[in-house]
Amino acid sequence: MTRHRKIDHPDNDNRLDSMAQGVLGKPVDRLEGPLKVSGLATYASEARPSGMAHGVLVRATITKGRVVGIDRQAALALPGVMTVITDPRMVRYPAQGMAGKGPKAGPDVVDYHGQPIALVVAEGFEQARHAAKALRITYEEEPAPTDPDTVTPEVPDAKQKAQGDLDAAIRDAAFSVDCTYTTPTLMAVAMEPHAAIAEWDGDRVTVRAALQMLASDRKQLADALGVGPEQVRLLAPYVGGGFGSKLGIAPEAVAAAIAAKELGVPVSVALTRMQEFDITHRRSESRQRVLLAAGADGVLTGIGHEALVSNLPDSPFSEPVTQATPFTYQAAHRRIAHRIARVHRSCAGSVRAPGEAIGVTVFEAALDELAEAAGIDPVELRLRNIPDREPGTGRPYSVNRLGDCLREGAHRFGWNQRRAPKERLEGEWFIGMGMAAAVRVNMLIESRARVTLTEDGAKVETDMTDIGTGTYTILRQIAAEMLGLPVDLVEVHLGDTDFPPAAGSGGSFGAASSGTSVYLACEDIRARIAERMGCTDAELRLQDGRASFRNDTRELRELLAGEVLVAEGHVEPGDAEKQARQATWGAHFAEVAVSRHTGEVRVRRMLGVFACGRILNEKTARSQCLGGMTFGIGMALTEGVEHDPRTGHIVNRDLAGYHLPSHADVPEQDVVFLPDRDGFAGPMQAKGIGELGICGAGGAVLNAIYNACGVRVRDLPATPDKVMP
Amino acid sequence: MREFQYSRATSVADAVASGATFIAGGTNLLDLMKHEIAVPGRVVDISRLDLDRIEPEGEGLRIGALVRNSDLAADHRVRQSYPVLSRALLAGASGQLRNMATTGGNLLQRTRCPYFYDTAMPCNKREPGAGCSAIGGVNRMNAVLGVSDQCIAAHPSDMAVAMMALDAVVEVEGASGTRRIPITEFYRLPGDTPHMETALDRGDLITAVLLPAPKGGEHRYRKVRDRASYAFALVSVAAVVRMEGGVIADAALAFGGLAPMPWRVSAAEDALQGQPPSPALFDRAADLVLSGAQPQEDNAFKLPMARRVLAATLADACRMEDPQ
Ligand SMILES: Cc1cc2nc3c(=O)[nH]c(=O)nc-3n(C[C@H](O)[C@H](O)[C@H](O)COP(=O)(O)OP(=O)(O)OC[C@H]3O[C@@H](n4cnc5c(N)ncnc54)[C@H](O)[C@@H]3O)c2cc1C
Numbered sequence A: 001m002t003r004h005r006k007i008d009h010p011d012n013d014n015r016l017d018s019m020a021q022g023v024l025g026k027p028v029d030r031l032e033g034p035l036k037v038s039g040l041a042t043y044a045s046e047a048r049p050s051g052m053a054h055g056v057l058v059r060a061t062i063t064k065g066r067v068v069g070i071d072r073q074a075a076l077a078l079p080g081v082m083t084v085i086t087d088p089r090m091v092r093y094p095a096q097g098m099a100g101k102g103p104k105a106g107p108d109v110v111d112y113h114g115q116p117i118a119l120v121v122a123e124g125f126e127q128a129r130h131a132a133k134a135l136r137i138t139y140e141e142e143p144a145p146t147d148p149d150t151v152t153p154e155v156p157d158a159k160q161k162a163q164g165d166l167d168a169a170i171r172d173a174a175f176s177v178d179c180t181y182t183t184p185t186l187m188a189v190a191m192e193p194h195a196a197i198a199e200w201d202g203d204r205v206t207v208r209a210a211l212q213m214l215a216s217d218r219k220q221l222a223d224a225l226g227v228g229p230e231q232v233r234l235l236a237p238y239v240g241g242g243f244g245s246k247l248g249i250a251p252e253a254v255a256a257a258i259a260a261k262e263l264g265v266p267v268s269v270a271l272t273r274m275q276e277f278d279i280t281h282r283r284s285e286s287r288q289r290v291l292l293a294a295g296a297d298g299v300l301t302g303i304g305h306e307a308l309v310s311n312l313p314d315s316p317f318s319e320p321v322t323q324a325t326p327f328t329y330q331a332a333h334r335r336i337a338h339r340i341a342r343v344h345r346s347c348a349g350s351v352r353a354p355g356e357a358i359g360v361t362v363f364e365a366a367l368d369e370l371a372e373a374a375g376i377d378p379v380e381l382r383l384r385n386i387p388d389r390e391p392g393t394g395r396p397y398s399v400n401r402l403g404d405c406l407r408e409g410a411h412r413f414g415w416n417q418r419r420a421p422k423e424r425l426e427g428e429w430f431i432g433m434g435m436a437a438a439v440r441v442n443m444l445i446e447s448r449a450r451v452t453l454t455e456d457g458a459k460v461e462t463d464m465t466d467i468g469t470g471t472y473t474i475l476r477q478i479a480a481e482m483l484g485l486p487v488d489l490v491e492v493h494l495g496d497t498d499f500p501p502a503a504g505s506g507g508s509f510g511a512a513s514s515g516t517s518v519y520l521a522c523e524d525i526r527a528r529i530a531e532r533m534g535c536t537d538a539e540l541r542l543q544d545g546r547a548s549f550r551n552d553t554r555e556l557r558e559l560l561a562g563e564v565l566v567a568e569g570h571v572e573p574g575d576a577e578k579q580a581r582q583a584t585w586g587a588h589f590a591e592v593a594v595s596r597h598t599g600e601v602r603v604r605r606m607l608g609v610f611a612c613g614r615i616l617n618e619k620t621a622r623s624q625c626l627g628g629m630t631f632g633i634g635m636a637l638t639e640g641v642e643h644d645p646r647t648g649h650i651v652n653r654d655l656a657g658y659h660l661p662s663h664a665d666v667p668e669q670d671v672v673f674l675p676d677r678d679g680f681a682g683p684m685q686a687k688g689i690g691e692l693g694i695c696g697a698g699g700a701v702l703n704a705i706y707n708a709c710g711v712r713v714r715d716l717p718a719t720p721d722k723v724m725p
Numbered sequence B: 001m002r003e004f005q006y007s008r009a010t011s012v013a014d015a016v017a018s019g020a021t022f023i024a025g026g027t028n029l030l031d032l033m034k035h036e037i038a039v040p041g042r043v044v045d046i047s048r049l050d051l052d053r054i055e056p057e058g059e060g061l062r063i064g065a066l067v068r069n070s071d072l073a074a075d076h077r078v079r080q081s082y083p084v085l086s087r088a089l090l091a092g093a094s095g096q097l098r099n100m101a102t103t104g105g106n107l108l109q110r111t112r113c114p115y116f117y118d119t120a121m122p123c124n125k126r127e128p129g130a131g132c133s134a135i136g137g138v139n140r141m142n143a144v145l146g147v148s149d150q151c152i153a154a155h156p157s158d159m160a161v162a163m164m165a166l167d168a169v170v171e172v173e174g175a176s177g178t179r180r181i182p183i184t185e186f187y188r189l190p191g192d193t194p195h196m197e198t199a200l201d202r203g204d205l206i207t208a209v210l211l212p213a214p215k216g217g218e219h220r221y222r223k224v225r226d227r228a229s230y231a232f233a234l235v236s237v238a239a240v241v242r243m244e245g246g247v248i249a250d251a252a253l254a255f256g257g258l259a260p261m262p263w264r265v266s267a268a269e270d271a272l273q274g275q276p277p278s279p280a281l282f283d284r285a286a287d288l289v290l291s292g293a294q295p296q297e298d299n300a301f302k303l304p305m306a307r308r309v310l311a312a313t314l315a316d317a318c319r320m321e322d323p324q
C-alpha cells in the first residue's frame, strides 16, 4: 500500500506532538556510530571483491585543447598493468546534483587543467599510479581564459532583477554603503575521498560509490554508460561526508564501470586527495558588490547585490549568491545582478549551502558597514528591517523567526558588552564581537520509503543516504515514534537503489523529505492498526509495542497475529511551497581576539541561534550546526583555493595547503534551537538544518574582527597579512 | 610510487656503506616517493639504529638523529636550558607527525613549495633547468631572502630555526669518517643549483645534533601562520636574548619562512648588542635582517610581518611593556 501526499496546504496538526513513544527529538546516539568508530562500517573503497583491479585516472596537464596521442607502450610494459582506457563515454567532470543525465563525456577534449583524460588499470594501486605517470601524452593546445576578471561575463536575463530606482535611493540616503567583497574558490573536502568499485553481472552493473543522491545518480550513471537505469545498482550504505561534492556522479564511477566491463573483473577507482581538488566540484569564487541605502533611522530604502561568479562554458550551474537577498530584508528600491564569467577552471557546482554560504556572509558584512556608518547597533539595524511579507511577491512567510533569533542570541551572548573598535585590549589582543543573520531557503523534494512492521519490530528501507549527518538515526526515531516502538526495535536500511527512491542528501532537504516519506508509510500502518482496534488513527495510542484505545490495550504482537504490514510512503512538494516564502532562520554571534602585532585572529566563542522547524534529534541537529559554524570560521579565516595564474589549476591541492580550521581554531561553540513548527514544510513541520549553520557564520567572524581592531577585510579569507592592524 | 628494495640497517657503518636513501620517520620521504619526486631504488630503514638518545656532552647536549620530535620537545633538559627548541618543535606539524618525525629527518625535510610536489609543473629543484613555476605563479609561502632566479623555495622547518639560534652542530658519518658541521654551514642557498640543499654527500648519515652550553637568557619562538595549528610558518622567529643592566648583552635571532634555510643575520644581532631595548632599535635590526629582500607579488607581506614579529618578540624577550 502506498500512502501518497502532495504538500498542497500547510499541515498544522502537529500530529507528532501527540505521539506517545517520546523518542523523536531526543538526543539519541547515532545508530551506526559504533560501526564507524570500530572500522566496521565499510565505505565505498573498502570492499574487496575477489580479483579486483585498481584504476587510476590520468590528469590533463594543459588547460584547454585536445589529446592527440597517448603512447601506451611504456605504461603497458610495466609490471601489473592491465589496460589503458580512453573510452569516449568517460566524463570530464562531475554531474550537477539532481541532473537527469550524465555530465559531458569525451576525455579527448580538455576543458581544464587536471581533467581526467584516461584510466590506467593495474593489479595493484601503486602499479596503476606509477603507470599513470609513465603515459606519454601529446596535446594540441588552445589558449583559454582562466581568470574571471579578464573576460566579459555572461549576463543571463532571468537572473537580473530590479525594482524602483536604487541609484536614486543611494543618492537620497541619509547613510549608504557601496562595498565590494571577494571570496575565493572553496572546496567541499569531505573526509572520505570519492571512490567507486564497479562489478558487472551479465549486463547489470553494481557500483559501490561515495554518493549523496542515489536515485538521480543512478540515472546519470546509466546515461553516461549508455545502459538503462534498471541495469545499474548503486550501493552507498556509508558515506564519509559530501558537502555537495557527491551530489552527482563523478568521473571515477563512470571510469570504474567502463573498465570493469572491459576487463571482466571488479575495478576500483579511488581518488587521491590531490585528485579531489583537481576533479570534484568547486564552489565558485565570487566578486560581490553590495549597495545599501538607509534613512536616518536605519530603515533601508535601497538594497543592491551584484555577484560575479564563474564556471566552465556551457555548465548549467552558477553559484546562486544572491538567493536569500530578495527576501531577507525590506527596501523599496532593489537590484539583483548575476554575472557568470566563462573560464577554464575546474567545474563549479554545489558546495554546502550554495548561494547563501557566501552570499549571506558578504551581505551581513556589508550590513555591519552600514550599522557602523549610521551609528546604529547591528542587531537593532536588522530588527528594523525585517519585512512583514516577502518583498517583491507580497507572499506571506510560512514563519519568519529572524527577529526572535536575533533577540535571543543577543541576550544569551551578552551582546550589550560590545564596545567600539580597539577599546578592548587584553595583552596584545584586541577583543571584538560581531554578529550576522543566518538565512537559508527551505525545500522539500519527492521521496519514498518502505516500512515493514512485523511481530519483532519495524524495518525502514529507502535509497536515502546517510552522509554522516544522522539519517539512519532520525528515520529510526520517526518510525519508532509513529509505531510506538523502542528505537532498538527499528532497523533502517539505506543506500541501495533496490530500495524505494528517496530525495537523497542535499540542499538540507534530506531529513525532512525522506523523514516525511517514512512518516507517511507509518501513518498507513497506523491506520490499519487503528482499524483493528476499532478506532481512528487520531484516537490510537501506540507505545512500547502496545496499542491502546480508551481502556482497551493490546500487544502489537497479538494484533498482528503473524501478519506482516508493509507500506510505502511517498511525499511530493505541492502548492504549499508557492503559497508562502519558506526559509530557515538564525543568528550568529562571534567573539574574536586579534593580535595587534601579527594580525592573527583567534575566535574565542561562537553562538548560533536557529529556528528550523521541528528538531528530530537534538544531538545530530546540533552537530550539523557546529559543523556549519566551523565551516564559517574556515570561510572567514583560513580556507581558499589558489588558482595558478597561467593554467587555472588548483595549486594548494592538499590538506596542508588548503586550510580547514584545525581544532585549535575552533573555540567553544554554543547552539540553541528555538522551538519552531512550520506547517508549510509538511506533516512533520520539520525543515532543513545542515546548511543553515554555515550561512552568515563567517560574516559574524569578519564583523567581530572589525569590532576588535577596526580593520575591514573584504577579500576573504582574513589571513594575518590582510588583518595586521 | 616505483618499486624499491627495502632493508633495515643494522649499524651506522652498515647504513653509511649502503649508499642508499635513508628512511627515518618517513613523514616526508613517503610523500615524495608516492609522487615520484624521490625515486630511490633502495631504501634503508635507519629507524631502529641506536641513535635515539639525548645525552649530556661537555656542557651541552647531544641529540641522537633518531630522537622523535615529540620526545625532544618534552625532554626536561631541553625545556629547561633550550626552551626555544622545545617551543619551535611544538609549533611544528601536528601531534601525530611529531610522534614519527625524527631530528635528522626534520633537518632534511624538503620544501613545501606546491610546485615542487606537482610533477606536471616545471621545477628547477626537482629537475634542474626545467624552470621555476613559483616565479610568476602562486608564491605566497615562498622565500624573500637568499633566493635566486632559479628557485625561491622556503625551508619549512621550525626545529632548524631554533637550532640555528642555538648554534647547533650537525654530526655526520660518511665515507671519509665523522664530520661536525656547524648548522650555519649545513644548508646551501639555491643559486644555480637549487637541487643541492645541504653540505651532505651521498651516503652521509646524520648521527646527532650537538647543542653547545646553554646560552641562558630569555628564549622565545614565535610563529605566524594561516591557522592556529598545523600550518607552516608565514614568518617565524627564534630569539635568545640576554639582558644585563638594562642593555641587551647578547642576542641570537633566527627566522623561518623567509629564506631557503633558517635565516640568521649577525649584523642585526651585533646592532642589538650593548643597546637598551627600544622600538627604534628593533626596527633597525629588522632593516638589517630584511635588506636585500626580493619579494614576489604574493609574499611581499612577509617583510612588514617579519618586522612586526621581530619587534613583538624582542619586546617580549626584553620584558618591555607591549610597544604601542
Ligand atoms: C602535513 C605536514 C605538516 C607539517 N608541518 C610542519 C611544520 O609546521 N613545521 C615543521 O618543522 N615541520 C612540519 N612538517 C614536516 C615534518 O617535521 C617532517 O616531515 C619531519 O620532521 C621529517 O622527519 P622524518 O624522520 O619523518 O623524515 P623522513 O621522511 O624519514 O626523511 C626525510 C629526509 O631525510 C633523510 N634522512 C632522515 N634521517 C636521516 C639521517 N639520520 N641521516 C641522513 N638522512 C636522513 C631521508 O632520506 C629523507 O630524504 C610537516 C609535515 C607534514 C606532512
Ligand code: SF4
Residues within 6 Å of the ligand: B111, B113, B114, B115, B116, B122, B123, B124, B125, B126, B131, B132, B133, B134, B135, B142, B150, B151, B152, B153, B194
Ligand atoms: S621555487 Fe624552487 S621548488 Fe618551487 S617551483 Fe621554483 S624551483 Fe621548484
